[in-house]
Amino acid sequence: MRYLIIIILCGASFTATAQSWHLSDNISKKLLSLCPVCSPVTASAASESFHRCHITLASSETDSAYAYALQTIATCNPLQDSLLMVASLFIKARILYYKSVNEQALTVYNSIHTHDKDIAAATTANMAEIYLQQSNFQAALQHFNDWQSRFAAGADPYILKTIYSNTATCLLHMERYKEAWPYYEKSLVISVRIKDTTGLAQTYMNMANWYYNQYKDKEAAAYFNKALFFALRSHDHEIIRDIYLNMAQIAEDAKKYTNALSYRKLYEATVDTIWNRDKIFATAEQEKKLAVKLLQESAIRQRAELEKRRWQRNTFLLLAIFFLTSAGLIYFAYRQKTRQKNTLAELNQTKDQLFSIVAHDLRSPVANLKINLHYLKTALTENRITQALALSEKIETISNSTHMLLNNLLHWALGQTGRLVLHQEVLHLQAITEQVCYDYIPVAATRNITIRNETPAGLYFFADSNTVKIILRNLLDNAIKYTPAEGHVSISAAILENTCQITVADSGAGMDAATLHAIQHNLRHSSGIGLWLSRQMAEKNGGTLHIDSDNNGTRITLHLLLPS
Numbered sequence: 001m002r003y004l005i006i007i008i009l010c011g012a013s014f015t016a017t018a019q020s021w022h023l024s025d026n027i028s029k030k031l032l033s034l035c036p037v038c039s040p041v042t043a044s045a046a047s048e049s050f051h052r053c054h055i056t057l058a059s060s061e062t063d064s065a066y067a068y069a070l071q072t073i074a075t076c077n078p079l080q081d082s083l084l085m086v087a088s089l090f091i092k093a094r095i096l097y098y099k100s101v102n103e104q105a106l107t108v109y110n111s112i113h114t115h116d117k118d119i120a121a122a123t124t125a126n127m128a129e130i131y132l133q134q135s136n137f138q139a140a141l142q143h144f145n146d147w148q149s150r151f152a153a154g155a156d157p158y159i160l161k162t163i164y165s166n167t168a169t170c171l172l173h174m175e176r177y178k179e180a181w182p183y184y185e186k187s188l189v190i191s192v193r194i195k196d197t198t199g200l201a202q203t204y205m206n207m208a209n210w211y212y213n214q215y216k217d218k219e220a221a222a223y224f225n226k227a228l229f230f231a232l233r234s235h236d237h238e239i240i241r242d243i244y245l246n247m248a249q250i251a252e253d254a255k256k257y258t259n260a261l262s263y264r265k266l267y268e269a270t271v272d273t274i275w276n277r278d279k280i281f282a283t284a285e286q287e288k289k290l291a292v293k294l295l296q297e298s299a300i301r302q303r304a305e306l307e308k309r310r311w312q313r314n315t316f317l318l319l320a321i322f323f324l325t326s327a328g329l330i331y332f333a334y335r336q337k338t339r340q341k342n343t344l345a346e347l348n349q350t351k352d353q354l355f356s357i358v359a360h361d362l363r364s365p366v367a368n369l370k371i372n373l374h375y376l377k378t379a380l381t382e383n384r385i386t387q388a389l390a391l392s393e394k395i396e397t398i399s400n401s402t403h404m405l406l407n408n409l410l411h412w413a414l415g416q417t418g419r420l421v422l423h424q425e426v427l428h429l430q431a432i433t434e435q436v437c438y439d440y441i442p443v444a445a446t447r448n449i450t451i452r453n454e455t456p457a458g459l460y461f462f463a464d465s466n467t468v469k470i471i472l473r474n475l476l477d478n479a480i481k482y483t484p485a486e487g488h489v490s491i492s493a494a495i496l497e498n499t500c501q502i503t504v505a506d507s508g509a510g511m512d513a514a515t516l517h518a519i520q521h522n523l524r525h526s527s528g529i530g531l532w533l534s535r536q537m538a539e540k541n542g543g544t545l546h547i548d549s550d551n552n553g554t555r556i557t558l559h560l561l562l563p564s
Helices: 025-032 047-058 063-077 083-097 101-108 115-134 136-149 157-173 177-193 198-214 215-234 237-254 259-379 385-416 429-445 464-479 511-523 529-540
Strands: 014-016 019-025 424-428 450-452 460-464 490-497 499-506 544-549 553-563
Touching: 014 063, 014 083, 014 553, 019 083, 025 115, 025 429, 047 083, 063 529, 083 115, 101 115, 115 136, 115 157, 115 553, 136 157, 157 177, 157 198, 177 198, 198 215, 198 237, 198 450, 215 259, 237 259, 259 385, 424 429, 424 450, 424 464, 429 450, 429 490, 429 499, 460 464, 460 553, 464 490, 464 499
Parallel strands: 450 490
Antiparallel strands: 014 019, 424 460, 490 499, 499 553, 544 553
């Protein structure tokens, strides 16, 4: 049997050229639809590796795609990810086939069991092509026939004409020439319809070999010329090379050595062209790899720079936080120290005020008490009873005043230490004023001073009873102290501006504007502790204390809250 170079078409699912790797539309769409990252399906642990697998495969990065396919197979759940498992096995097998590792490719293809039409069709066609390359024509023909019976209807024309051409090639090698020719014709018709010049060149070349194997060299030469015509139009140098070699063989068989030599030279020139092209492609590939390497190195440098900047930024941020925290702590400590200093200064001021009050308010009554006791002793010694009684009443008045001062000091001390507890409640004003007035009627009577309680019977207010009594006692005490003999002191009350206003008025000489201003703005230094303590207790009850005076007496008004 005579053989020339026969073209075996490998395009049922993929076609491989010197430049790149192409996927058929059906397989590309199938892989895209199965990818959980690219399509809205349930994701799994294998999702990311499969996504990278079909992306690198589409970019002709077969080594990376093979690694990702293995990773997907290793991480797939056979029950949950059955379609991903099948697709990954198919990609693994097809890459092995592309790299001519045919035995392993067949083993993987045989492990694929699926009802998916696209993957099943591609698997059957690829296995048939492997068997054809291995010269296992019977197995190849069986798979090609199986493909035609199951998948031919509605198949892609490029795949269908490839299957027809390869089926004819199987039959040609099995010397079943009459059965082979109709398949070549079917492939030729499809190539004409889809205007596939490369396919026409391949089919005409195989048809020429069909004639050559039956020793019909004249017809074979005519078909080689047709194949050469379409090959030159498609610029497929591999087919052109094979046609020149086959035509050289036919010319040599016909003893046309000059023609054979011409075809041989054309063949060698085409081989050189292919070599140069492949060299250019290899150089371009090297340049591409170099560019990728440079890009990777640049990316590494950029990542290092970004990492350095990120470290610097984080360091600056931590330092800023540290300094801000330190500044905050320092400021807080400074505030605390300042507050303690102010508190200490206030305590010292209070201490000084206390000493001033004791020296000013307590020294005079004690000295008067000492003098009057001496006079009393002398009067008793000389048996002057009338003078002794007068002195005893004066001593009693001084004692009461001193007792009042000591009570004020006690309450002042309680207020300063925070131990003065208020129990505010609704109080009947007249009952409170009657109690206070009752205590001071004997004191006022010694100087013929009249105390008038003019508060209305139905008035109530909201305050602490003990502190209100202390306030009223201090106000009455001051009023009696500065009221001349035969004078009068009154307590009145009214509701004004939603407050209970209690006024203690006397008929004394009053105060001039300067004295009144000094008392209003600095009670502690302008008067005794009584008025100062009264104002503080009024404020603790939510009220105020107001002093008003002219040349006809003094009026002190206490404002307290009404019951809610």
